[in-house]
Amino acid sequence: MNKQQNILIIGAGLCGSLLALRMGQRGYKVSVYEKRPDLRQVNLDSGRSINLAFSDRGNKAIKLVGIEDKVKALCIPMNGRMLHDIEGNTVFAPYSGREHEHINSISRGALNALLLDEAEKHQNVSIYFNKKCKSVNFEKTTALFQDYETKNEFIEDADVIIATDGAGSIMRQSYYLGKKFLFSFSQDYLTHGYKELSIFPTENGDYKTYKNALHIWGRDSFMLIALPNLDGSFTVTLFLSYDDGAYNFNNLTTKERVIEFFRKYFKDALELMPNVVDDFFKNPTSPLGTVKCSPWHYKGNTLLMGDAAHAIVPFYGQGMNASFEDVVEFDKVLDTYKGDWETVFKTYEASRKKDTDAIADLAIDNFHEMKGHVNNAIFREKRNLEMALEKQFPNDYSSKYSLVTFNEAIGYQEAMLRGRAQDKAILNMLNDGTLNLKDDLKIILEKVKKETEAILEDDRIAGLK
Amino acid sequence: MNKQQNILIIGAGLCGSLLALRMGQRGYKVSVYEKRPDLRQVNLDSGRSINLAFSDRGNKAIKLVGIEDKVKALCIPMNGRMLHDIEGNTVFAPYSGREHEHINSISRGALNALLLDEAEKHQNVSIYFNKKCKSVNFEKTTALFQDYETKNEFIEDADVIIATDGAGSIMRQSYYLGKKFLFSFSQDYLTHGYKELSIFPTENGDYKTYKNALHIWGRDSFMLIALPNLDGSFTVTLFLSYDDGAYNFNNLTTKERVIEFFRKYFKDALELMPNVVDDFFKNPTSPLGTVKCSPWHYKGNTLLMGDAAHAIVPFYGQGMNASFEDVVEFDKVLDTYKGDWETVFKTYEASRKKDTDAIADLAIDNFHEMKGHVNNAIFREKRNLEMALEKQFPNDYSSKYSLVTFNEAIGYQEAMLRGRAQDKAILNMLNDGTLNLKDDLKIILEKVKKETEAILEDDRIAGLK
Incomplete structure (x- = not known):
C-alpha cells in the first residue's frame, strides 16, 4: 500500500481529531478541515455540552493511540448516580457492584485540545481551522470549503474523504440531496430539549455537593442532572419538554416562572444555583435528536464516521465513547484490508452499524430510566x-x-x-x-x-x- | 363553521381523490392539483403497481362515501395464498378460517378513475391536471405550482392545504428543507427492489392459472407474486436484491441470464410467461422504501395524509387501505372539532400515527413471512x-x-x-x-x-x- 495516500478528514471534533491522530500514526498524509476556529486559542463553549461521560469503550481508543495517562489526568471518576428526591433527600446508587468500575466526567474542550496537540505532533498531519465544508462530491472524492475570514471558496481532493463533521454532517447531506444511490436516513427528535446551567464552586474553590457522582433529579416527565468539572464547578443540564406539561421550555419565559419551577421541583439544586435565572435566559435551548443512516460510504471514496453516521441522545453517556470505538473498529478493518478502501468501508459498516443502531436505541431507553424508573x-x-x-x-x-x-x-x-x-x-x-x-x-x-x-x-x- | 372554506389538495391519486370526494360531500370548496395528466384520458401505467390488494379497512372509507357497489364491481376476490414450490407444486393457504373473509385484487387505474368521477360530480370540487407542485409555503398556506404544458408557475392559496402527493411528497420536502420546526423524518430502503412482469390471458381470454388467489413463489431471499386482473391477465412482481446473491438486479443483464434464473427458480411461472424477457428489460426496477415522519401538520395550515405521511412497503397489501382509513379517521375528528383546524390536525395525528407506524413495521414483517416463512x-x-x-x-x-x-x-x-x-x-x-x-x-x-x-x-x- 502507498502510505502516502491523502486522507481528507472533515471536522476536527473529538472523533475527527482522534482519527487524524491514528491515521497519522499509521503514516497516511492527513489533512483535517474544521469549520470553527482552533478551540485551543478561542473559547467556543457557550452553554452547550461542556462535559461528557468517558468510559471503557472510549478508553480502548485512547489506549490504541497511547495517551491513556494524559487523558486520565483530565478525568473525574463518577462511581454512581446520586439521586435527589423532591424533598432534597439523596440516595447513592452505584453504577456497578465491582469497585473498580466507574465512568468519568471529562471536559470536551480539554480532551479535544489534547487530541489536536497529539495529532499535530505528526508531520504528516495538517489541521486547518475556519474552513467550513459546503458540500462533498462523493463521485469525484472532492470537497468544497469556504474560508471563514476571506469567504473564498476552494476545492480539495483526496484519495479518500472521511467526514467526522457531527450530527449536522454536510457530507451526509450531500449523500441525501445527491440522490445518486438509495440512501436510508432518519432524524428523530424527542419532544424534550435541553439547556445547560451551572453550579459554581464555593468561594474556596471546593465542590458544593458530592464530587464523584452523576447527580440526577428525576421527576418522571423531566429531569435535571449535574456532572463535576476539575475547577470545582458542576455542569448542570435540564431536560424538559418544549410543549407539554405545566412547566415547559415554551412557557418558562419569566424570571418568576423559572424560580417557581426550580423551587417546586429542584429545591436543593436551586440552593446551589443562585445564578440559575441568568444561566436559563443566557443559554440556548437545544433539541435532542437521533440520526441513523446507511450506507455510510460511497464506494471506496468517502465514509461517514462518529456522529455524522450515528448521532444519539446523551442519556447513556455513550456518544463520544461510540465515536471513539468507531476509530478502533475501523483501525481493525484497516489492518485486514488496507489498500482496498471499498472493502475496508463496506466491511467496517457491515460489522459496526448494528452496534451503533443498538446504542441509539439504548440511549432512548435510558432517558426513560433516568427521568422516571430510578424512582x-x-x-x-x-x-x-x-x-x-x-x-x-x-x-x-x-x-x-x-x-x-x-x-x-x-x-x-x-x-x-x-x-x-x-x-x-x-x-x-x-x-x-x-x-x-x-x-x-x-x-x-x-x-x-x-x-x-x-x-x-x-x-x-x-x-x- | 364557514362551509365555503377553501381546501387545497395536492395530488389526485387514490388518497387525494377519495379525500376530495369526502370533503366535497361535506360541502367544502375543494381544489385538487395533480402533476400528471388525467388518467381517464391517458394511459399512465408503465410497469408499476397496476393492481393492488383492497380489503376491509379500505372498504370502510368506500362505505363512508357510499360507492361500495361500484367498487365491488372492480374487485376480484382472493381467498388465500397459492404457494408454488421450486418443483412447480402448489398448496393453497387460505387467508382466514372464516369463509367470508378475503382480500381483493383491484386495478389502481380503474379505482382512481371511479373516485375522480365521483368527486367531480360535486360542483364544489375542481380537479386540475398537469399542475406540478414545486413547494409549499406552510407559514402562508400557499403552494407553488408549475403547469406542465405552458411551464408557467403560479401560486395558490387556501384556508388549509392537505398534501396527498405520495411517497415523494413535495410538501413533506418543504417541511424538511424549511427547518422552521423540529421535523422527525425517516426514509428506509430495503436492499431489494421490484419489477413488474405479466401473465397474459389465454387466447380465449381465460386465466392461465387459478384466479382467486394471490400467487407466491417464495425462495427465501427473493420471491415472485401474481395478482389477477379483470381481463384475464395477472400482474406479476419480482422482488429481488439489487446486489446480493448469485442472481440479482445488478447482474441480470442478459436475456440468457434472465431465462436461466426463471428456469431455475420459477419453472412453472416461466411457462406462463413467454413474454418474461421483454417485460424484464422494458419495465423499470423500482426501490422499496418506508417513510415515517412527524409532525404531519404545521399549525392549522397544512397536513400530510396517505403515503405522503407514511409510505410503506407493499407486503401486507395495506398501503392503499391505510391511506383510505386515514380519510375515515380524519373525517371522525372533523366531526368533533370542525372549525378548529389546528385541533383537528393535532388530534388526528395523535390518534393515527401509532397505527401507521405499526402497519409500516408489519409490512416489513410480512416481507420475511412471504419470501421465506411460508415454506x-x-x-x-x-x-x-x-x-x-x-x-x-x-x-x-x-x-x-x-x-x-x-x-x-x-x-x-x-x-x-x-x-x-x-x-x-x-x-x-x-x-x-x-x-x-x-x-x-x-x-x-x-x-x-x-x-x-x-x-x-x-x-x-x-x-x-
Whole structure:
C-alpha cells in the first residue's frame, strides 16, 4: 500500500481529531478541515455540552493511540448516580457492584485540545481551522470549503474523504440531496430539549455537593442532572419538554416562572444555583435528536464516521465513547484490508452499524430510566439485586448498564439483547414472586440466568431464526 | 363553521381523490392539483403497481362515501395464498378460517378513475391536471405550482392545504428543507427492489392459472407474486436484491441470464410467461422504501395524509387501505372539532400515527413471512392451526393476518401487539411440545389465549408500564 495516500478528514471534533491522530500514526498524509476556529486559542463553549461521560469503550481508543495517562489526568471518576428526591433527600446508587468500575466526567474542550496537540505532533498531519465544508462530491472524492475570514471558496481532493463533521454532517447531506444511490436516513427528535446551567464552586474553590457522582433529579416527565468539572464547578443540564406539561421550555419565559419551577421541583439544586435565572435566559435551548443512516460510504471514496453516521441522545453517556470505538473498529478493518478502501468501508459498516443502531436505541431507553424508573420501587429493587450479584459474582454477572458501559469486549448490540432480556427476567420474577430476595444469591443468579436464556430463546423461535 | 372554506389538495391519486370526494360531500370548496395528466384520458401505467390488494379497512372509507357497489364491481376476490414450490407444486393457504373473509385484487387505474368521477360530480370540487407542485409555503398556506404544458408557475392559496402527493411528497420536502420546526423524518430502503412482469390471458381470454388467489413463489431471499386482473391477465412482481446473491438486479443483464434464473427458480411461472424477457428489460426496477415522519401538520395550515405521511412497503397489501382509513379517521375528528383546524390536525395525528407506524413495521414483517416463512414447517403448522381455530371459533380467534386485514374495528397498533404475541405464543408452544395438535381445539384455544396474555403482561412489566 502507498502510505502516502491523502486522507481528507472533515471536522476536527473529538472523533475527527482522534482519527487524524491514528491515521497519522499509521503514516497516511492527513489533512483535517474544521469549520470553527482552533478551540485551543478561542473559547467556543457557550452553554452547550461542556462535559461528557468517558468510559471503557472510549478508553480502548485512547489506549490504541497511547495517551491513556494524559487523558486520565483530565478525568473525574463518577462511581454512581446520586439521586435527589423532591424533598432534597439523596440516595447513592452505584453504577456497578465491582469497585473498580466507574465512568468519568471529562471536559470536551480539554480532551479535544489534547487530541489536536497529539495529532499535530505528526508531520504528516495538517489541521486547518475556519474552513467550513459546503458540500462533498462523493463521485469525484472532492470537497468544497469556504474560508471563514476571506469567504473564498476552494476545492480539495483526496484519495479518500472521511467526514467526522457531527450530527449536522454536510457530507451526509450531500449523500441525501445527491440522490445518486438509495440512501436510508432518519432524524428523530424527542419532544424534550435541553439547556445547560451551572453550579459554581464555593468561594474556596471546593465542590458544593458530592464530587464523584452523576447527580440526577428525576421527576418522571423531566429531569435535571449535574456532572463535576476539575475547577470545582458542576455542569448542570435540564431536560424538559418544549410543549407539554405545566412547566415547559415554551412557557418558562419569566424570571418568576423559572424560580417557581426550580423551587417546586429542584429545591436543593436551586440552593446551589443562585445564578440559575441568568444561566436559563443566557443559554440556548437545544433539541435532542437521533440520526441513523446507511450506507455510510460511497464506494471506496468517502465514509461517514462518529456522529455524522450515528448521532444519539446523551442519556447513556455513550456518544463520544461510540465515536471513539468507531476509530478502533475501523483501525481493525484497516489492518485486514488496507489498500482496498471499498472493502475496508463496506466491511467496517457491515460489522459496526448494528452496534451503533443498538446504542441509539439504548440511549432512548435510558432517558426513560433516568427521568422516571430510578424512582420506581421495583426498578430500585432490581438495581440493588444486580449490585449484589455483581459484587458477589464479579465474573458471572453484569447488568445491562455494565454490559454497555464496562464490557467493552462485546458490542453494543449483544449488550442490548442480553441486557434487555436480563431486565425483563428480573422485573417479572420480582413482580410475580419467583425471586425471593431472602434466597441465597447463588440460587438467584441461576434463576436469573435461566430465565434470561429462556427469554432469548423464545425471541429466537418467534423470529424463526 | 364557514362551509365555503377553501381546501387545497395536492395530488389526485387514490388518497387525494377519495379525500376530495369526502370533503366535497361535506360541502367544502375543494381544489385538487395533480402533476400528471388525467388518467381517464391517458394511459399512465408503465410497469408499476397496476393492481393492488383492497380489503376491509379500505372498504370502510368506500362505505363512508357510499360507492361500495361500484367498487365491488372492480374487485376480484382472493381467498388465500397459492404457494408454488421450486418443483412447480402448489398448496393453497387460505387467508382466514372464516369463509367470508378475503382480500381483493383491484386495478389502481380503474379505482382512481371511479373516485375522480365521483368527486367531480360535486360542483364544489375542481380537479386540475398537469399542475406540478414545486413547494409549499406552510407559514402562508400557499403552494407553488408549475403547469406542465405552458411551464408557467403560479401560486395558490387556501384556508388549509392537505398534501396527498405520495411517497415523494413535495410538501413533506418543504417541511424538511424549511427547518422552521423540529421535523422527525425517516426514509428506509430495503436492499431489494421490484419489477413488474405479466401473465397474459389465454387466447380465449381465460386465466392461465387459478384466479382467486394471490400467487407466491417464495425462495427465501427473493420471491415472485401474481395478482389477477379483470381481463384475464395477472400482474406479476419480482422482488429481488439489487446486489446480493448469485442472481440479482445488478447482474441480470442478459436475456440468457434472465431465462436461466426463471428456469431455475420459477419453472412453472416461466411457462406462463413467454413474454418474461421483454417485460424484464422494458419495465423499470423500482426501490422499496418506508417513510415515517412527524409532525404531519404545521399549525392549522397544512397536513400530510396517505403515503405522503407514511409510505410503506407493499407486503401486507395495506398501503392503499391505510391511506383510505386515514380519510375515515380524519373525517371522525372533523366531526368533533370542525372549525378548529389546528385541533383537528393535532388530534388526528395523535390518534393515527401509532397505527401507521405499526402497519409500516408489519409490512416489513410480512416481507420475511412471504419470501421465506411460508415454506417453514413450524410456520405452516401454526397457520393450519390458526385456520382451524378461526373456523371453529369465528368470534373468539383471529390470527395476526386477520387482525390486521379483517378486523377493521381495531387499529393497526393493537393488531400488531396482539398478533405478534399470538405468533410468539403458538410458535414457542409448538416448538417445545406444550401444544398437542391432537388435543381438543377448545383446549388449544385456551392455551393460546393464556400464553398470549402472559407474553403481553411480561412485556408490560418489563416496560414498567
